[in-house]
Amino acid sequence: MCGSASGRVMEVIESLVEKADGFLQRVGRPFVTLSYAQSLDGCISARAGEPLAISGSESLILTHQLRAHHEVILVGIGTILSDDPRLTVRLVEGKNPRPVILDSRLRVPATARVFSQNGRSPMVVTRNGNSQERCRALVEVGATVLTVDPNSRGQVSLHSLLDRLGQMGVKSVMVEGGSRVITSFLLARLADYAVLTVSPVFVGGLRAVSDLNQSDPKCFLRIKNPGHQWLGDDLILWGDLA
Secondary structure, X not given: OOOOOOOHHHHHHHXXXXXXXXXXXXXXXOEEEEEEEEOOXXXXXXXXXXXXXXXXXXXXXXXXXXXXXXXXXXXXXXXXXXXXXXXXXOOOOOOOOEEEEEOOOOOOOOOOHHHHOOOOOOEEEEOOOOXXXXXXXXXXXXXXXXXXXXXXXXXXXXXXXXXXXXXXXXXXXXXXXOHHHHHHHHHOOOOOEEXXXXXXXXXXXXXXXXXXXXXXXXXXXXXXXXXXXXXXXXXXXXXXXX
C-alpha cells in the first residue's frame, strides 16, 4: 500500500462515506466511526498514561485516510495528556478533521500540540461549573469551549454532545480513544461503525474496552457485515455495530 488504502480496505472508506450520507437527516446526530489500534490481547497501551506505537506504517496510512473522510475527530483528555497528538492528516492528501476533546474538568493544557495546528479550531467539550479563567485561556489559543449537560457520573453526556454536533451540521465523527471514551461510546450504543487494527503482539496492559456490563452472549455488542484485510503485519477488521 503506497500513500493510500488499497484493495478491499478502500471499500471501508467508500462504505463509510455512503453510510454517513444522509445519516444526520435520518437520525439527528452524526455518524460515529470507532477506530483504534490494539494488540492481540486487546490492549492499546502497556500502562495507563503511557503512549504505545502499536500499528505498522501501512495501518497508519489507513488511519489518516479515515481522518480525511470525517468532519470531526474525537478523543478524551487522557489521550491528549499521554500522547499529545496533533490529530491531523499528514500521511495522505486530505482535509484535517476538526479536533474535539472530551474534558469534563478542563485539564487540557493550552500548550497541547492540537492547538498549534493550522486548520480547524479545536473544540473542548466540558460540563458546567468549570473555571471561567481556564475557558478564557483555551479560547486565547484558538479553541472553542462547548459546555454540555453531564451524565449521571458527572461526565460529559455523549448523547447531549452528539445532539449539539448534529445541530451544528456535523455529519461524521471519528472516535480514536482512549479506553474510557471507547468504552463509553460502546456502553451508550452510539458507535455506528468500527474499524479496528489488530497488531500481532501481546502487551498485557491497558485494555481498549473495559466492563460493558454484559454477561449474556445474546446481549453482546456485535459487528454486523464484518470484513477483514491484512495490511503488512496488521489485521484490519471492520463492520457495522449492531
